[in-house]
Amino acid sequence: MKRKIWHRRVIPALCMAIGIGLLMICLCLWQGAVRANESPTHTFLQAYKVLIDPGHGGSDGGATGIRTQAREAEINLDIACKLRDQLRLQGAEVVMTREDEGAVGKDKNTDMRNRRTMIENAGQDITVSIHQNSFPDSSVCGAQVIYAPGSEKGMALAACIQAQLDAELKPEKPRSITEGDYYIVKSGTAPAVIVECGFISNEVEEALLLKDAYRQRIAEAIAKGIADYLVQG
Structure with missing residues (x-):
């Protein structure tokens, strides 16, 4: 018992x-x-700070898609956020000029001044502005990276990003990096580039840019190019 x-x-x-x-x-x-x-996931970018500038925002929608009238500003923001996430996974500190659909100022002039102030004071190692291209000739297509005239470091950064975009997207006619006398790339002292991810004036490319998976590929390619520049440069 x-x-x-x-x-x-x-x-x-x-x-x-x-x-x-x-x-x-x-x-x-x-x-x-x-x-x-x-x-x-990796820490090889933990010593670096990157400023990402999603172009346009608010009432300034930027260019519009040739078929769907999609707003450039929304595509810019989505790719920029995906890029931010990729860089943070690699240990980088990331600053964004905007993280929602709103503008950075009450009007275009104020918006651009505020972006410039952030670029001049963030203490970043590089600046990357995300945009989509547009052209009257709808056959024109392809991603292209722009840097400030006379900036050797900007040119090197542009070349690294362009190489990774071409490797990932495999365009039939790859575009070359080019100088551009633009407000953003001339702001601050850090090397700066504008990444034109594609032409939304091209029907095929617009359709691709509306796909989440394609935007992710673009973000990952840009992140790889940034890592190439920061680590190897």
Whole structure:
């Protein structure tokens, strides 16, 4: 009788202890997975700060798609946010001039001045402005990176990003990097580029730019180009 009572008391207690132990192990594994997802996958960019400027915003929608009238500003923001996430996974500190659909100022002039102020004071290593291109000839297509006239570092950054975009997107007629006398690339002292991710005036390219997976590929290619410049340069 005593043996049966012992079994009835000890075995359930033992099972409960084992169950609690397994639960604690699972909890620890889950917490470790969460921390891993929140932490950078790599840390080779942890010494660098990148400023990302999603072009346009608010009432300034930028260019519009030839078929769907899609707003450039919204495409810019989505690619910029994807790029931000890629760079943070590699350990970089990222500053954005905007992170929502709004503009950076109440009107165009104020918007541009505010962007310039951020670029001049953020202390970043490089500046990357995200845009989409447009041209009256709808056959023109392809991603292209622009840098400030006379900027050797800007040219080197542009070349790294252009090379990765061409490798990833595999355009039939790759475009070359080019100088551009634009307000953003001339702001601040850090090397700066404008990445024209494609032509939304081209029907085929517009359709691609409306796809989330294609935008992700663009963001990853830009991130690789940035890493090439920062780490190897």
